[in-house]
Amino acid sequence: MPKQLISIHAKRWKQFNKFPVISEKEWIGTLAELGNYLPGIKSKHFKKEELEQAWDWITK
Secondary structure (H helix, E strand, O other), X not given: OOHHHHHHHHHOHHHXXXXXXXXXXXXXXXXXXXXXXXXXXXXXXXXXXXXXXXXXXXXX
């Protein structure tokens, strides 16, 4: 992830409450679930073909 993108996310941290993680790798999904232990944050793993479900999840 580019350094600029990370700094933007850090500045806007309070605006985020859900993080969909799109990846075909199961271990990335496992790491994504760890985000659920951060206060006020929910994360969920989706595969590439589940992109529409990821958008649905993030907008609910």
